[in-house]
Amino acid sequence: MTDTPVTFDRFTVNRVRILALLALAMAAPFVTYPVLGMTVLCFGLFACSFNLLLGYTGLLSFGHAAFLGTAAYVTAHALKVWELPTLPSLALGAGAAALLGAVFGLIATRRHGIYFAMVTLALAQMMFFVFLKAPFTGGEDGLQGVPRGSLFGLIDLSDDTTLYYVVLTIVVFGLWVIHRAIHSPFGEILKAIRENEARVTSLGYDVARYKLLAFVLSAGLAGLAGATKVLVFKFATLADVHWHVSGEVVLMTLLGGVGTVIGPMLGAAVVVVLQNELADKVGSFVTIIIGVIFILCVLTFRRGIAGELNDLRRRVLGDARSGSADG
Amino acid sequence: MLKGSSIGLCVGALLSLGTAHAEITDGVVRIGVLNDQSGIYAGLSGPGSIWAARKAVEDFQPEKHGLKVEVVAADHQNKPDIGSSIARKWIDVDKVDMIVDVPTSSVILAVNQVVQEKNKVMIVSGGGTADLTGAACTPNSIHWTYDTWALANATGKAVVKTGGDSWYFLTADYAFGHALERDTEAVVLKNGGKVLGRIRHPFPGTDFSSFLLQAQASRAKIIGLANAGGDTINAIKQAAEFGITQGGQNLAGLLVFMSDVQALGLNAAQGLILTEAWYWDMTDENRKFAQAFTAANRGAFPTSAQAGVYSAVTHYLKTVATQKEDGDGAKVVAAMKATPTDDPLFGKGTIRADGRKIHPLYLFEVKKPSESKKPGDFYKLRATIPAEEAFRPLEDGGCPLVKK
Numbered sequence: 001m002t003d004t005p006v007t008f009d010r011f012t013v014n015r016v017r018i019l020a021l022l023a024l025a026m027a028a029p030f031v032t033y034p035v036l037g038m039t040v041l042c043f044g045l046f047a048c049s050f051n052l053l054l055g056y057t058g059l060l061s062f063g064h065a066a067f068l069g070t071a072a073y074v075t076a077h078a079l080k081v082w083e084l085p086t087l088p089s090l091a092l093g094a095g096a097a098a099l100l101g102a103v104f105g106l107i108a109t110r111r112h113g114i115y116f117a118m119v120t121l122a123l124a125q126m127m128f129f130v131f132l133k134a135p136f137t138g139g140e141d142g143l144q145g146v147p148r149g150s151l152f153g154l155i156d157l158s159d160d161t162t163l164y165y166v167v168l169t170i171v172v173f174g175l176w177v178i179h180r181a182i183h184s185p186f187g188e189i190l191k192a193i194r195e196n197e198a199r200v201t202s203l204g205y206d207v208a209r210y211k212l213l214a215f216v217l218s219a220g221l222a223g224l225a226g227a228t229k230v231l232v233f234k235f236a237t238l239a240d241v242h243w244h245v246s247g248e249v250v251l252m253t254l255l256g257g258v259g260t261v262i263g264p265m266l267g268a269a270v271v272v273v274l275q276n277e278l279a280d281k282v283g284s285f286v287t288i289i290i291g292v293i294f295i296l297c298v299l300t301f302r303r304g305i306a307g308e309l310n311d312l313r314r315r316v317l318g319d320a321r322s323g324s325a326d327g
Numbered sequence: 328m329l330k331g332s333s334i335g336l337c338v339g340a341l342l343s344l345g346t347a348h349a350e351i352t353d354g355v356v357r358i359g360v361l362n363d364q365s366g367i368y369a370g371l372s373g374p375g376s377i378w379a380a381r382k383a384v385e386d387f388q389p390e391k392h393g394l395k396v397e398v399v400a401a402d403h404q405n406k407p408d409i410g411s412s413i414a415r416k417w418i419d420v421d422k423v424d425m426i427v428d429v430p431t432s433s434v435i436l437a438v439n440q441v442v443q444e445k446n447k448v449m450i451v452s453g454g455g456t457a458d459l460t461g462a463a464c465t466p467n468s469i470h471w472t473y474d475t476w477a478l479a480n481a482t483g484k485a486v487v488k489t490g491g492d493s494w495y496f497l498t499a500d501y502a503f504g505h506a507l508e509r510d511t512e513a514v515v516l517k518n519g520g521k522v523l524g525r526i527r528h529p530f531p532g533t534d535f536s537s538f539l540l541q542a543q544a545s546r547a548k549i550i551g552l553a554n555a556g557g558d559t560i561n562a563i564k565q566a567a568e569f570g571i572t573q574g575g576q577n578l579a580g581l582l583v584f585m586s587d588v589q590a591l592g593l594n595a596a597q598g599l600i601l602t603e604a605w606y607w608d609m610t611d612e613n614r615k616f617a618q619a620f621t622a623a624n625r626g627a628f629p630t631s632a633q634a635g636v637y638s639a640v641t642h643y644l645k646t647v648a649t650q651k652e653d654g655d656g657a658k659v660v661a662a663m664k665a666t667p668t669d670d671p672l673f674g675k676g677t678i679r680a681d682g683r684k685i686h687p688l689y690l691f692e693v694k695k696p697s698e699s700k701k702p703g704d705f706y707k708l709r710a711t712i713p714a715e716e717a718f719r720p721l722e723d724g725g726c727p728l729v730k731k
Contacts, residue, residue, distance in 0.1 A: 033415075033416050033419065033420060035412050035415050035416070036412060036416065039408065039412060132501050132502075132530070133501060133502075135502075138502075139501055139502035139503055140432055140433055140501075140502070140503050141432050141433055141436055141456060141458065142407060142433045142436070142437075144433075144436040144437060144439075144440065144463070145436075145440055145463075229408070233407070233408050233411050233412075233437065234440060235407060235411070235433075235436070235437050235440070237407045237433040237437070238433065239405075239406045239407055239408065239433065275404065275409055276409060276412055276413065276416070279401040279402050279403065279404070279409060279413055280359075280399055280400060280401030280402075280413060280417075283364045283365075283374065283400065283401075283402050284364040284365035284369065284373075284374070284402055286365070286402055286404065287365055287404070
C-alpha cells in the first residue's frame with residue numbers, strides 16, 4: 001500500500017472536488033439551518049483530527065473527548081470569566097488541548113493496540129472526574145451563557161450566519177493543516193508507522209517521537225473543534241468530556257471512511273444530522289437507528305462513505321491504479 | 328427561488344414591524360415537548376409527557392377559544408448541544424412558541440438561554456435545577472412542578488416532624504450531591520433533628536454495600552440519599568438486600584420519583600420516604616387522568632412531572648387565549664404570573680415573580696407489598712407541606728427579576 005505519486009490529472013480532479021465541496025459549504029446556510037451546519041463542521045473537524053491518529057498513524061485513541069472538552073472549558077472560561085477576545089480564547093483552548101495531548105501522548109504511546117486505547121480511555125475518564133469536581137466548571141450544570149464576542153473587535157458574532165462563515169474558515173484551516181501534515185514527509189513516516197512500525201524503526205527513525213507529535217497535533221485540532229463549538233452553543237458542559245463522545249467520534253470516522261481526509265467530515269455530518277433531525281421525528285428510536293447504520297457500515301461498506309465513493313470513482317473512470325484512498 | 332424567499336423574508340420582517348399589537352404568530356400556537364425519551368429520565372418525563380401535553384390541548388378544546396394548537400416533541404438525549412439546537416430550530420424554523428418539560432439541568436440552562444434570546448416561553452416540569460428560579464431566572468421561564476431545593480427542604484422538614492429526627496447521609500461525591508446534603512442538613516438541624524454522620528460515595532457508583540453497612544451501624548432513624556438517578560436506584564436496591572428497612576431504619580430519597588418506585592417494585596422500595604408534588608391516587612380528578620393515562624401508556628402510571636406538563640400547558644393555553652398573543656414570550660409569561668392557576672390536577676395555585684409555580688408538596692412513604700391493594704397503589708401520605716412553606720423564599724434565590 002504505497003501512495004501513488006500525484007499526477008497532474010489527479011491533482012486537477014482533487015482541486016475540482018475541493019472547490020465543489022467548499023462551494024457547497026459556503027452555500028449551506030441558505031438551504032439548511034446555520035446552527036446545524038456549524039455543529040456538523042465542529043464535529044467534522046473533531047473526527048478528522050481523530051482520523052489523523054487512527055487513519056494515518058494506526059493509533060486508536062479512545063479518549064479524544066478529553067481534548068474536545070478541555071478546550072471547550074478553557075475557551076468558555078477565558079471568554080466568560082477572563083473576558084478575553086474571541087480569537088485568543090480559541091487559541092488558548094486549542095493550546096490547552098495540545099498540552100494535554102502531550103501529557104497523554106507521553107504515557108499512551110508507550111503501549112500498542114488495545115492497551116493504547118485503554119490508557120487513553122483511562123486518562124480521559126480522569127479528566128472527566130477533574131471537570132466534574134473542579135469548582136470553575138459548574139459541575140453538571142456546565143459553564144453556561146458564554147459570550148461569543150467579536151472578531152478583531154469589528155465583526156459581531158452574535159448573528160448565526162456570520163458565525164457560520166467564521167466557523168467554516170476555522171474548520172477549513174484545520175483541514176488544511178491535516179492535509180499538509182499527511183502530504184508531507186512527516187505524514188509519509190506516519191503512514192509507514194501504520195503499515196510496519198518495526199521497519200520504520202529499523203530505518204533509523206525515532207518512532208516514539210513521530211507518534212507523540214501526531215498525538216499532539218491531533219489533540220490540538222480536536223481542541224480547536226471543541227473551542228469553536230463553545231462559540232456556536234455558548235456553553236461548555238460535561239457532555240463534551242463524556243466517554244460517549246470518544247465513542248461517537250470512532251463511529252463518525254468509520255462511517256465516513258477511515259484514512260480519507262474528507263471522510264470523517266461526511267461521517268460526522270451523517271451522525272449529527274441524524275441525531276438532530278430524527279430527534280423530533282422518531283423520538284427514542286434515534287440511538288437504535290444510528291446503531292443499525294453503524295452495523296450495516298461495518299458489515300457491507302467497510303471503507304466508509306468516502307472510501308466507497310473513491311472506489312466507485314476509480315472503477316467508473318477505469319483507473320486501474322491501486323492507491324490508498326486518500327482523496 | 329433563493330431570491331424570492333429572501334424578498335419574502337424582508338416583506339415578512341416589514342409586516343411584523345408594522346403589526347406590533349397582540350397576535351397569534353402564523354395563526355397556530357405550537358407547543359414543543361423537549362425531553363429524554365430513551366435515557367434515565369424517560370420514565371419520569373418521556374413519552375408520557377408528550378401524551379400529557381396532547382391531552383391538555385384536547386381537554387382545553389382550542390377551537391372553542393378560536394385557537395389552533397399543535398404539539399411537537401423531540402428527544403434531547405440528555406445532551407445540551409442537541410437540546411439547544413433543537414430549541415433554536417424549533418423557534419426559528421418550525422415556529423414553536425413554547426417549550427415544555429425539559430429534564431436534565433445542563434439542558435435546562437442551555438435551552439433557557441435560547442428561549443430568552445428569542446423571546447419565547449419555557450416551562451420546566453421534568454427538570455429540577457433550582458438555579459432556574461435563582462441566578463439563571465429569566466422573564467421567559469417558569470419552573471412548574473418541583474425543584475431540588477424544595478424536595479430537600481420538604482423532605483428534611485416533614486421527616487423530622489413525623490418522628491425521623493436522627494439522620495445519616497449517603498451523598499454522591501460531587502457538587503450536586505454536596506449541595507443536596509448541605510440544604511437538607513440545614514433543615515434537619517433547624518427543625519430539631521440531628522445528623523449522626525455522612526459518607527460520600529463516588530459518582531457514578533455501583534457498589535454501595537460498605538457505605539450502607541456504615542449507615543446501618545450509625546443507628547440513625549433516617550438514611551438520607553443525597554444522590555440522583557442510577558445511584559439512588561442502586562442504593563435502594565442494595566439497601567433492600569441488607570434488610571435496612573426491616574431493621575427499623577427508613578431511607579429518605581431526596582430526588583426520587585414515582586417512575587423510580589415503579590421500576591424498583593414495592594419489595595425493594597418499601598419504606599422509602601420521598602417528596603412529590605402530585606400523586607395520582609389523591610383526588611377523583613387525578614384518578615380520572617391516571618385511568619386515561621395508563622390506558623394510553625402501556626399500564627404506566629402518571630408521574631408528577633407528567634401531570635405538571637398537563638397543568639402547565641393548560642395554564643399556558645388559557646393565558647394565550649385571553650391575551651390573544653403567543654409571539655412575545657415575556658409578555659405571555661408576565662400574564663401567566665399575573666393570573667392565578669387553576670386546573671383539574673394541581674388545583675389552585677400561583678406563579679411567583681421569579682417564575683416559581685407555588686403549590687403544596689406531599690411527603691409519602693412507599694407501601695409494603697401487603698398494603699398495596701391495586702396496581703399503582705404505591706404511596707401512603709405522611710405529611711402535607713403547605714404551599715407557602717414548600718418552596719425557597721423569594722428573596723433567597725438571588726433571581727435578578729426580584730426587586731429587593
